Amino acid sequence: MSTPSDTPGTPPDFDEAFRQKLTDLLAWRRDVRHFRAGRPVPESLIASLLDMAALAPSVGNSQPWRFVLVEDAGRRAKIIANFEAANAEALSDYRGAQAKLYASLKLAGLRDAPVHLAVFCDEGTAQGHGLGRRTMPEMLDYSAxxxxxxxxxxxxxxxxxxxxxxxxxxxRATRDLDITEENWRLVAYLCVGWPAEETDTPELEKRGWEHRRPAASVILRR
Known part of the structure; x- marks a missing residue:
């Protein structure tokens, strides 16, 4: 994998074959809830993926992301209990056929995923010296x-x-993970592992919850 350099160089050749592969990657990036139980993800691979995640753009080069690998079984159990309580509350918002469909959906892979990754945004970071955040402080969260x-x-x-x-x-999740940093805000909790099946169609679309809309339907011109 190439790494940033202080001196300009020759950029890679992002040819048509690469662009097609990139399109495939975007299409096959799906939200996975079904994992192959008992198959671990090598620590070296997770470390490499986190290195690549840290190449993301960030406002003012603030790099506010903070990664927490949740490995303790007790803490994972608390996250699962948190999800189950929140999911039961969410179900109460629906009625009739939609409630029945919601109850049938598998909305998390917390029990089978070998890796739990919490991503926080350090909203108090001094890195970046506030550049780009004065009028849109939420850019820190977007960067994460x-x-x-x-x-x-x-x-x-x-x-x-x-x-x-x-x-x-x-x-509650922040407390259960014993995150005491005052300015850390939970941005994402990820289940990570080897998918039990491969598909380029969102599961919610397959289950009839919602369908994807083409980009043309949400483009405005002014």
Whole structure:
């Protein structure tokens, strides 16, 4: 893997074959909830994926992402309990056929995923000296999300799947992970592992929850 250099050089040749592969990568990057139980992901691979995630752009070069590998079984159990409570509350918002469909969905792979990764944004970081944040301080969070997406794409390129668990109480999760840094905000909780099946169609689309819209349907011109 190439690394940044202080001196300009010759950029890689991103040819048509690469561009097609990139399109395939984007199409096959799916939210994974079904993992091959009992098959670990090598620590060296996770370390490499985190290195690639840290190549993400960030406002003012602030690099606010903070990665927490959740390895303790007790802490994982608390996250699972957090999800189950939040999921039960979410179910109460739906009625009729939609409630029945929601109840049938598998919305997290927390029990089978060999790797749990929490991603926080350090909203108090001095790095970057505030550049680009005065009018849009949320750019710090967006920068951390870019790192999440970079990790996700890199993982997919190595055959590893990710699932983003957003049905959580973030404050409770932060406490359960013993994160005491005052300015750290939970941005993502990821399940990471080898997918039980491969598909380029979102599971929620297959289950009839929602369908993807083409980009043309959300483009405005002014």
């Amino acid at each position: 999300v870019m790192a999440v997406y970079g990790f996700w794409l890199a993982a997919r390129a190595h055959g590893v799947g990710c699932g983003w668990v957003s049905i959580l109480d973030p404050d």
